[in-house]
C-alpha cells in the first residue's frame with residue numbers, strides 16, 4: 332500500500348475511534364471508576380477516573396489523573412503537553428507515541444481526545460507515568476474487592492511499602508472526586524473533569540476550602556527565617572508552551588525575579604532564588620539551593636495551570652495533611668497555613684488576582700524539608716491567560732500583588748509572639 336493511502340486508512344480508522352469515543356463520552360452509562368495508587372516522592376496519592384469503554388478498551392481521562400497528581404495539561408491542536416513534578420511530556424492525539432525531553436516511548440493504545448481532555452487506556456497509565464515522569468502509578472481497581480488484597484499480592488507489594496495500608500482507604504487529600512460531588516444533570520463527560528481551579532474563595536471562607544485534615548497547632552509556630560522563591564522549570568524543561576510561543580520557564584523566572592525585588596522593599600526577611608538563569612534543575616537541586624534552609628518558606632512559581640476561570644487567577648497548592656502525623660504532616664500543615672494565609676491576603680487586596688487553595692502532593696516539599704507552596708500564577712493554557720503573562724506590565728502587576736501579599740503575611744506571622 333502506498334504510504335499516503337496507508338496514512339489515509341489509518342486516519343480513517345482513528346477518526347472512527349474518535350467518533351466511538353465521542354459517542355461513549357456522550358452516553359450516560361459508565362463503569363465504576365478506575366482507581367490508581369500514585370507514589371510521588373514517597374507520598375501516596377489515590378487517583379480515580381471514570382472508565383469509558385472505547386471499542387472494548389477501558390479509557391480514562393489523562394487530564395484527571397495528571398490533575399490528581401498535582402500536574403497540569405496544556406491541550407494544543409492534535410496534542411497535549413503534560414507537566415508533572417518539574418518534567419513535561421507531549422502526547423499526540425490518535426498516536427501511541429509519547430515524547431519527553433530525553434526520549435520517546437510507545438503506549439499499547441493510542442491517546443484519544445475528547446471534550447477538552449486527553450484519554451489513555453487504563454492499562455497504559457502505569458507505563459505512561461513511569462516512562463514519562465518516573466512516577467510510580469499502579470492500578471488498584473481489581474476484579475476482586477480491595478478487602479481481598481493482601482500483603483502477598485505481588486503487583487501491589489512491588490510499590491506499596493506498607494501493603495496493609497491498602498486495606499484501609501487513605502483520607503483522600505484531593506478535593507472531592509467527581510463521584511461525590513453534587514450531581515448535576517449534565518453530560519457525564521463534563522462532570523468527570525472537575526475544573527482544575529476551585530471556585531475562587533473569599534478570604535473568610537478560604538480556610539474551609541481545602542480537604543486536608545486539621546492542622547496541628549504546633550506546626551504553625553516559629554518565625555519564617557527566609558523566603559526561597561523557585562522559578563518553575565528551566566533549561567531543557569520549558570514547562571507549558573503557550574500557543575503564541577510563550578514559555579512557562581521564562582514567565583516563572585520573570586515572576587520570581589520581580590517578586591523577590593518587590594518583597595525586599597516590604598520585608599526584612601531575606602529572600603533568594605533557587606535559579607536565576609535558564610537552567611534545568613531537579614527537585615533535589617532546587618532543594619539544595621542556598622536559600623532553602625531550616626526555617627525557610629519555599630514558594631515555587633508556575634504558570635501552567637491546565638485551565639483557569641480567569642486568566643489572572645492564582646492557584647496555591649500545598650501538600651495534603653494526611654492526619655498520620657510526623658514530619659510530613661507538620662510540613663504540610665505549615666504549608667497549608669501559609670497557602671491559606673496567602674490566599675486571604677490576595678483575595679483581600681483590591682483589584683488584585685484572586686486566589687484558590689488546594690492540596691496536591693508536592694515532591695519539592697519532600698525534597699526540601701521545608702514548607703512549600705506551589706503557586707500557579709495565571710495560566711499559559713488559554714489565549715487570554717498567555718496574553719496576560721506575556722505582557723510585562725500585567726505580569727509585573729501580578730508579581731507585585733504576590734510580593735505584597737507574601738510580605739504582609741510573613742511580616743505579620745513573624746510579629747506574633
Ligand SMILES: [Zn+2]
Pocket residue numbers: 414563564570571579633634635
Ligand atoms: Zn509548571
